Amino acid sequence: MSQDMATSADDRAESIRLIRDSAAAIAPPGGDLKRIRACRFRAPCFDAAVWEQMGSLGWTGLRVPEAAGGAGLGMGEFCALAEQLGAGLVPEPFVASALSTGLLAAALGHADSLRGSGAAGEALAAVLEGRALVLTAWQERANSLDAPGTHGAPRMFLPMAGGATHFLVPVREGAGLALYLQSASGADLTLEPTQDGGVFGTLRPEGGVKIMDDTSALLPGALGEAALGTAAMLLGVMDRAFAMSLDYLKTRTQFGRAIGAFQTLQHRAADLKMQVALTRASVEAAAATLDAGAAAAQRVAVIARAKARASEAAMLVTRQAIQLHGGIGYTDEHDIGLYLRKAMVLSNQFGGAALHRRAFMAVAPESADD
Amino acid sequence: MSQDMATSADDRAESIRLIRDSAAAIAPPGGDLKRIRACRFRAPCFDAAVWEQMGSLGWTGLRVPEAAGGAGLGMGEFCALAEQLGAGLVPEPFVASALSTGLLAAALGHADSLRGSGAAGEALAAVLEGRALVLTAWQERANSLDAPGTHGAPRMFLPMAGGATHFLVPVREGAGLALYLQSASGADLTLEPTQDGGVFGTLRPEGGVKIMDDTSALLPGALGEAALGTAAMLLGVMDRAFAMSLDYLKTRTQFGRAIGAFQTLQHRAADLKMQVALTRASVEAAAATLDAGAAAAQRVAVIARAKARASEAAMLVTRQAIQLHGGIGYTDEHDIGLYLRKAMVLSNQFGGAALHRRAFMAVAPESADD
Amino acid sequence: MNAITGTPPQDLNLLPDHAFRLHVRRFVEATYPAEIRNPPKRLHWSENKAWYMILAGQGWLAPGWPREWGGMALAPTKQIIMIEEFERYGCARTNDMGIVMIGPLLLKYGTADQKQRFLPAILRGEHVWCQGYSEPNAGSDLASLRTEAVLEGDDYVVNGQKTWTTLGSDANWIFLLVRTDRAAKKQEGISFLLVPMDTPGITVRPIVNLDLHDEFCEVFFDNVRVPATHLVGEANKGWTMAKALLGFERIHLGSPKQSAYALQRLRQLADRMGVADEAGFQDNFARLWLDLEDLKALYETYVERLRRGEGLPPDVSMLKVIQSELFQRITDALLEIAGENAGLLFYDDFSSVLRMIE
């Protein structure tokens, strides 16, 4: 490795470290979840003030190019922050919003002739300040990473949709996939509660202004980045759940011994540690690959790998974490259960393990030679 | 349950118990494997004298109808004996021979007009006395329970073929699957050693006399019974390997404790015990279902279930048994390794786990309602 | 004698097994309240009392009790058939601790007065019992049981805490294991007490568990005075009695029905999601199905032992382990094919993921 490359790698690591530390503002490492409990099952299920704070910290525009008013940071930083937010079970829809800001910024760059670009610019600016939340209403069925853009079809699984101010709706028009910006006020939206205390919204899209003629070349990559961000959140979820379990094993006693001294529990803890380590390696390698500007197939492959691993490992680790806590783990009062509930929501968001394994196999023969 | 049924069930249980006990003649429960070691890797890899003894005990004709000179016993007895032979790692090809005697007996019943029936009768009589070994050369490729009867195609995986006196060869003739009886002397036969110290033979069939015009209706059922018999052998293999491991855990000490006192080893032993118990339940239920004269689909389903379970469980149990023995388990000197070697051969014989799972799914919708 | 109608019920042992099964099936189909069929959660007394009283009216509440105390004196095989038919139809479990635990306990160790006082009250649905065994931080062998009862005059004075008390907030009586001899070791020095829940000093606090249901409670005892006549059997012999109560019901814990029902839901969900014919799904489904069938076969071998009048060996407990592990894997498959729906709070029965498997 040349000296230059080493320095730039060090700079990068430092930038990621800084972002990681800054997350403590919203997701305190101590792990007090009072705010999280206060938000859950109560519309809009997150805190508008915190969202605004995330805007002022530059997080809502983390990936948005500097030219468009964002911080212009890479996937390494994005994943580091997502991980911390996952560890803190932060309900504000960081990843889902980033999917939309990416599309809004692209729309501004591409389509200044369209009627809607003014509206797009205003919406983006409001999100960057944490005053608005734009959700992309792309999904028409479960278990899919495909946005068919069917005219009039309901768009499902919109996280925290009760707090959205706008929706972005891809609509098939001829050979292209146009993108419409629709205000949330007056929208035909139904909400269903989710295990983590949030909601999934279903939108029947209507009206709005077109802000882009064809987003079909952009959307798959943007969904891929959202999948990787979700994998990073899951990494944070399982990492924290595992750490809590280790603490528990060290401090609780049974029959006069710390329960962590029991061989069976040690082995189970070691298994979980490996899952966390593998997930971390996979997520961080994927982020680095994306930031290094890899080709499309390679990007799909590393994202698929990271999300497949994170989805399965998070369910395993959070469920086992409850078991390692014994009876108390099964009470709603104890925080450890919140981690499983979060994993249940995030594991299948932007594609579950099976879907991503198939995605990997579809591109892997092109990308796996090393 | 009526009183009559109860009595007949008791009689049946007693008959099975008697067969099980009688197996001690060849497969001593003490588990001395000197004879087994003496046979392995030395042609014909089994003991002709023991084969004759098995004839005089009535085992080579266990399933052959009394009218044809056999004992006319059911699958319950057949599986009980096969289990004991598996536990003793008995190399004499009990199950493979039973497949052939079944076909020979059927040929005698069906086809007295054919030129070969005299030869078939002689061959059967010789097998019943343990003076001959007839193997059915049905298999043309690995991972199959299908006998296409391709003219001239080599027939593979003939166990203990070096000791065979005759081969039965199904050959497609028009719409039927004719059965030929060919002498082993002068046959084009190649032998390859197997992990358990035996051989697989490959026969290029040639000549012989036709003893049946169409065996296509019989062969699938006969192969199914062979699969179940093999599952029963695997049950014996794993049951004995597990018992040896339990003994080992109880008697060996490390750091001044019986190693069986270590929690992790206890858990692993408990897992293996469950696999043995599930296999036993599955094999015995299948044998009972066959003996009760179930319909074809139901027979396929229960056999598939038993063989799928036995194949996977045997590999798991015998491999773990070696690990439970620690270093000594990895030496050829210690008997525990012989059980894994046997499992490696039997697991895929007459269909491996995946093949049988597919077979189950193909018939299960018709048979699984209870 | 039937506690409700006063008429002795028919001796159903006289029916052949199959006829008995059809008899039970017809009764269940005719009388079971439709609105509580296949409940996703354990029901409270307010929800399952109707069915309890229907069973009481039929004289079928206490299959294992002797006929002179209003039971059916049913052979174990027939009791299992009854359970199977109830499960098959999706009947809810009732608040059955009085039937399953207190009845057999008093019949074996109770005084004549205790039997007369408590057994008919159970059959009438007047006494609803809960079980006070588990304590915080106690192992399953109760070696570290700490709730204490000290004899003062004619009363025991009870102090301590019980937890994971199933449906404790429904009950008006609780049966307790308490430490009556602090000097004795481990399971010795433990006694069995019957305590009205309205005794001063008892506080009940529901535990909301992970699927947000208040099936369990904590019960606190602060100088609770219990008449010494509410001691069952000898003092300090409570653990022996508690163990003796673990009868053939243990087989019930390993019943394959929970997994069978989940597998059926998996098949339905796969149809609904359009993946039922995918090879990947089929492959996994085949494994789960075969594992279920083998579990059924193994379960059947233990039932067969009961049928032959033999006892259950300790290894019957492996049924529960196998069933839990299988149920977990089926739930995993459900979650996987449900996709994003798995994150919904109310969708199919996924909160089972969050449920402690008893």
Next chain:
Amino acid sequence: MNAITGTPPQDLNLLPDHAFRLHVRRFVEATYPAEIRNPPKRLHWSENKAWYMILAGQGWLAPGWPREWGGMALAPTKQIIMIEEFERYGCARTNDMGIVMIGPLLLKYGTADQKQRFLPAILRGEHVWCQGYSEPNAGSDLASLRTEAVLEGDDYVVNGQKTWTTLGSDANWIFLLVRTDRAAKKQEGISFLLVPMDTPGITVRPIVNLDLHDEFCEVFFDNVRVPATHLVGEANKGWTMAKALLGFERIHLGSPKQSAYALQRLRQLADRMGVADEAGFQDNFARLWLDLEDLKALYETYVERLRRGEGLPPDVSMLKVIQSELFQRITDALLEIAGENAGLLFYDDFSSVLRMIE
């Protein structure tokens, strides 16, 4: 100085990593003996000596030793590249205990005489070493080490037994951990001795392992006299020295290469058996492949630590656990699709099922 040619080798640390990699690759491709490429089993000295001497001639035998002792003094990153390239081409492991263990040991703890006597002899291929650590019934922490050495005059007298001595029948020297203070506890009281294998009283007995290979030996010591000058470092400090030898080579134990090679074989076998396109196979293959890629990524994080000049944390050992478990699952898949062929003694490399994973 190169022990064979007498010329100092080029300092390859000066090459950029990528150029170094190509340099190694070209050398291996040009010189590696074709007949021992990708050996299915660990080779004996008679089989791998040719390659050992080729490396010796190039001055590449001892990448980690200092240049003044004939080593390459190669940075850890470059040592890993070397290992990767050797593995990539399928090079056999040599009898390398002298290089990997004795060299570093003597360089750190040996006397000047010991270095002068032993190090050049290793590089010339004259001394072939084996390791005498494991004993029957001993735990991995050597707490119960029983082979004993008692000082009598100028000699230690050694009695006891070692086992699982890799390639012990090839070696003419053995390094031993022996107990020299019976009163001391556990790992204290253990010393390090260098012993010629032809000393009277030593008996070597090959162990035939499950894949019918004699890779391991038992070594018996019956009043074996060893000059006290063959003690390394201080007496009773052997365990500390042994631990210090476990350097960055630990990462090698978790190398993904074994699994990568097995997965490649799985793909080839699937093609041969005609199942490569079946959804069931694809599903399982995808899992294995993804697990391999994640293992590679995790392995890479530890290599990266070395690259940054950091040490390896104790949890590097998890690589080995993950790799063993993955290798096992790939082997299971191989066995399954091989069908009846899996039972053959000589077919592909299935005897790996029977091999103890080191």
